[in-house]
Amino acid sequence: MLAEFLQFLFSGITVGATYALAALGFTLIYNASHVINFAQGEFIMLGGMLAVLFAQMGLPLPAVLLLAVLVPAVVGVLVEKLAIEPVKGAETVTLIIITIGASLVIRGLIQVWLGKNTFSLPAFSGDEPIHVLGATLLPQSLWVLGITALVVVALWYFFNRTLQGKAMLATSVNRLAAELVGINTSWVLFMSFAMSAALGALGGILITPITMTSYDVGIMLGLKGFVAAVVGGLGNGLGAVVGGLLVGILEAMGAGYISSAYKDAIPFVLILLILFFMPRGLFGGKSTDRV
Amino acid sequence: MNKRIYYGLYGLIVILLVLPFVVPNNFYLDLAVRMAINAIIVIGLNLLIGFAGQISLGHAGFLGIGAYASAVLPMHFGWHPVTAMLTGALASALLAALVAKPIFKLKGHYLAMATLGLGIIINIALRNEAQWTGGPDGMPVLPMALFGFEIGSDRQWYWVVAALLVLTVWGSLNLIDSPFGRALRALHGSEVASQVVGVNVARYKVSIFVLSAFSASIMGSISAHYIGFISPNFADFFHSIELVTMVVIGGMASVYGSIVGAVLLTALPQALATFEGWETVAFGAILMLCMIFMPRGLVPTLAARFSKGDDK
Amino acid sequence: MSLLEVKDLSIHFGGVKAVQNVSFSIDSGIVYSVIGPNGAGKTTLFNLITGVYTPTSGEIRLDGEIIQGKSPDELARRGMARTFQNLQICMNMSAIENVMVGAHLRLDRNLFKAMLRLPALKRRDEALREEAAGLMEFVGLGEYVGARADAMSYGALKRLEIARALAMKPRLIFLDEPAAGLNPKETQEVDHLVRKVADSGITVVLVEHDMKMVMNLSDRILVLDYGRKLAEGTGQEVRGNPDVIAAYLGTHA
Numbered sequence: 067m068l069a070e071f072l073q074f075l076f077s078g079i080t081v082g083a084t085y086a087l088a089a090l091g092f093t094l095i096y097n098a099s100h101v102i103n104f105a106q107g108e109f110i111m112l113g114g115m116l117a118v119l120f121a122q123m124g125l126p127l128p129a130v131l132l133l134a135v136l137v138p139a140v141v142g143v144l145v146e147k148l149a150i151e152p153v154k155g156a157e158t159v160t161l162i163i164i165t166i167g168a169s170l171v172i173r174g175l176i177q178v179w180l181g182k183n184t185f186s187l188p189a190f191s192g193d194e195p196i197h198v199l200g201a202t203l204l205p206q207s208l209w210v211l212g213i214t215a216l217v218v219v220a221l222w223y224f225f226n227r228t229l230q231g232k233a234m235l236a237t238s239v240n241r242l243a244a245e246l247v248g249i250n251t252s253w254v255l256f257m258s259f260a261m262s263a264a265l266g267a268l269g270g271i272l273i274t275p276i277t278m279t280s281y282d283v284g285i286m287l288g289l290k291g292f293v294a295a296v297v298g299g300l301g302n303g304l305g306a307v308v309g310g311l312l313v314g315i316l317e318a319m320g321a322g323y324i325s326s327a328y329k330d331a332i333p334f335v336l337i338l339l340i341l342f343f344m345p346r347g348l349f350g351g352k353s354t355d356r357v
Numbered sequence: 358m359n360k361r362i363y364y365g366l367y368g369l370i371v372i373l374l375v376l377p378f379v380v381p382n383n384f385y386l387d388l389a390v391r392m393a394i395n396a397i398i399v400i401g402l403n404l405l406i407g408f409a410g411q412i413s414l415g416h417a418g419f420l421g422i423g424a425y426a427s428a429v430l431p432m433h434f435g436w437h438p439v440t441a442m443l444t445g446a447l448a449s450a451l452l453a454a455l456v457a458k459p460i461f462k463l464k465g466h467y468l469a470m471a472t473l474g475l476g477i478i479i480n481i482a483l484r485n486e487a488q489w490t491g492g493p494d495g496m497p498v499l500p501m502a503l504f505g506f507e508i509g510s511d512r513q514w515y516w517v518v519a520a521l522l523v524l525t526v527w528g529s530l531n532l533i534d535s536p537f538g539r540a541l542r543a544l545h546g547s548e549v550a551s552q553v554v555g556v557n558v559a560r561y562k563v564s565i566f567v568l569s570a571f572s573a574s575i576m577g578s579i580s581a582h583y584i585g586f587i588s589p590n591f592a593d594f595f596h597s598i599e600l601v602t603m604v605v606i607g608g609m610a611s612v613y614g615s616i617v618g619a620v621l622l623t624a625l626p627q628a629l630a631t632f633e634g635w636e637t638v639a640f641g642a643i644l645m646l647c648m649i650f651m652p653r654g655l656v657p658t659l660a661a662r663f664s665k666g667d668d669k
Numbered sequence: 670m671s672l673l674e675v676k677d678l679s680i681h682f683g684g685v686k687a688v689q690n691v692s693f694s695i696d697s698g699i700v701y702s703v704i705g706p707n708g709a710g711k712t713t714l715f716n717l718i719t720g721v722y723t724p725t726s727g728e729i730r731l732d733g734e735i736i737q738g739k740s741p742d743e744l745a746r747r748g749m750a751r752t753f754q755n756l757q758i759c760m761n762m763s764a765i766e767n768v769m770v771g772a773h774l775r776l777d778r779n780l781f782k783a784m785l786r787l788p789a790l791k792r793r794d795e796a797l798r799e800e801a802a803g804l805m806e807f808v809g810l811g812e813y814v815g816a817r818a819d820a821m822s823y824g825a826l827k828r829l830e831i832a833r834a835l836a837m838k839p840r841l842i843f844l845d846e847p848a849a850g851l852n853p854k855e856t857q858e859v860d861h862l863v864r865k866v867a868d869s870g871i872t873v874v875l876v877e878h879d880m881k882m883v884m885n886l887s888d889r890i891l892v893l894d895y896g897r898k899l900a901e902g903t904g905q906e907v908r909g910n911p912d913v914i915a916a917y918l919g920t921h922a
């Protein structure tokens with residue numbers, strides 16, 4: 067009983083960490099621009115696929131990691147510069163369509179370039195499972211959790227202790243006021259796309275040794291990241307992390323105890339329930355419109 | 358808003374009357390039928406997105422409910438196709454109302470999230486309940502029969518769908534220029550202003566969402582009968598996005614724009630087939646370019662260019 | 670019995686007490702002004718009374734019936750109309766449609782009748798269009814009857830809001846700084862307009878910074894400062910009140 071529960075919990079937290087990174091990506095961009103970036107999932111895919119490619123080229127692991135994070139970050143910046151910045155202030159639907167267009171282009175290019183096959187990446191430090199109270203834990207899961215934790219701490223430091231981070235936060239609260247005190251909000255937009263693409267890609271690289279990857283994994287992963295971001299109260303960083311883990315754990319539990327066929331539906335059932343009963347998400351603040 | 362807005366409808370009727378006699382072969386007639394079906398769905402969706410300012414990313418879910426109601430109920434339970442179609446449409450409307458009621462009290466991206474979730478859940482259910490739906494492989498659909506006549510040929514379907522399209526355009530133009538339609542546009546323009554003149558905002562949003570779900574469901578049923586086969590892809594996220602794209606490319610808050618958007622995006626995959634393998638890239642690039650250079654969509658952008666007066 | 674009674678009304682946003690224990694009452698048929706420095710809570714008071722905000726505590730009565738916490742559309746049904754300090758015009762509609770939407774509650778709003786374009790509905794809408802054109806004429810926007818809202822000047826849009834509010838045929842109208850941002854000539858026109866509205870029998874509640882206009886129009890004046898009621902009375906009384914002179918007029922006059 068306990069072993070089974072732990073097993074589901076481990077796999078839930080591991081996948082949940084990826085959702086958390088994706089949700090952080092949504093949050094960063096949402097805060098900087100109020101855009102829901104539907105291309106977020108493609109960065110997850112891009113991270114995994116590029117890592118596979120670079121690993122096959124025989125690069126050492128640190129180089130693989132670095133490149134597979136940097137390239138998607140550059141792609142993220144390109145999306146922002148070429149597609150988001152020119153239409154500043156457009157309607158929400160328009161922005162949504164643009165990011166969906168971007169996601170199709172990225173996915174399509176990868177499909178043309180690397181094909182439709184499923185790829186896997188060797189685990190960072192072997193596949194020898196660790197036994198915990200009858201359940202098994204893959205060493206890769208520890209990598210996923212450890213690096214995610216590091217990233218979360220680094221982000222916390224960035225937003226609370228550095229001037230650049232505070233500038234980004236200020237912009238999310240009030241763009242005009244931020245501009246008036248001399249913050250370069252277009253730099254903020256640039257940074258948030260770079261960072262969220264990098265976060266997504268990192269999640270994609272870390273999870274690939276466990277779940278494998280292909281050109282089309284981005285859609286579901288991205289949508290679940292979006293669910294996680296909304297669960298945590300859209301725009302709230304801590305909420306995104308907790309939301310990601312929660313979505314991952316509930317998905318794993320649901321798949322284990324209820325129905326594995328409906329595994330992918332669980333996050334969406336969760337989000338509907340939350341919207342019905344806790345309309346601001348778990349951590350969303352109350353807002354009052356000024357008229 | 359004036360009588361001029363109805364001129365487009367007369368033009369449409371003329372085109373629809375002439376079209377079947379000038380198309381070179383059935384391939385184009387089939388394309389025309391699918392364009393018209395999409396146009397009707399997209400007009401309904403545009404009432405929601407363009408006029409009321411609310412977004413649905415799960416509309417294909419309602420298409421799916423309609424389509425599978427028309428496939429499953431006659432096949433497994435021997436229902437009459439019309440009863441099945443209406444049952445599906447009522448189920449869609451009911452589901453839309455249930456979901457929308459709490460959601461429309463919220464603002465911003467939550468409706469996008471909720472409709473997206475709903476669409477995906479419906480799709481997953483269709484894939485999994487294989488004993489009824491045939492699972493991912495889909496299932497055949499029995500032909501539609503009305504008053505003992507079986508509607509079978511492309512040409513018969515063409516007239517059915519053309520008539521529905523004309524009715525939809527007429528009804529939508531009427532609706533927009535009515536007290537209901539003004540309230541709908543007003544809550545998009547300024548929610549608080551519409552409230553203080555007495556518009557019960559949540560109720561209008563729910564009504565138009567339910568109406569567009571109902572219409573999508575009916576068209577889902579008709580598509581199913583027309584194609585004679587249905588699979589869960591018909592109800593997936595990508596199809597929902599395609600429909601929203603048709604709205605936005607044709608032009609938000611433009612009934613004729615919806616027709617143009619539907620026509621273009623229904624034809625696009627045929628045109629892109631020559632790109633072999635690059636379809637997805639090309640499709641994505643076209644979406645982005647259209648939105649970047651014509652954020653208001655084709656018809657409103659062109660209308661603004663060619664006339665100075667009101668371009669509704 | 671007064672038309673509108675406000676008792677001990679308060680609202681807090683987090684730690685900010687935007688309106689604190691404000692009480693007053695408004696008799697039917699008068700022009701009642703609310704004045705006070707920027708940030709005194711005037712617009713918040715309007716938002717509370719018209720149902721846009723829900724008060725933290727206190728009571729609002731219309732015709733003796735408690736109305737706080739009711740939604741704006743319910744209050745519209747009871748004859749309350751308002752304009753906004755920051756324009757709330759529907760830019761996706763024509764000017765005259767903005768006025769027509771004001772008559773929302775007086776129309777048959779049935780969805781299906783609308784889709785079928787029933788003749789009765791159509792005739793009613795045509796009559797309304799003429800009525801709305803008349804209202805635009807009344808507020809001095811006769812030349813804009815065929816215009817799009819997004820092609821109008823700021824001053825014209827301010828008056829368009831008044832026309833929209835009048836289309837409701839309200840008993841009580843709240844005007845939030847109708848002259849703000851207008852030039853002296855336009856201000857004077859608005860002054861006349863408010864007088865005409867009041868003369869037509871509608872009770873007017875006015876927030877305005879233009880003291881000449883306030884003193885000229887108002888039967889009674891409420892002075893707010895930091896969310897509190899500082900004074901209330903006729904123009905004469907308020908002008909003579911030492912607190913008011915110290916806190917408000919003193920800094921201006």
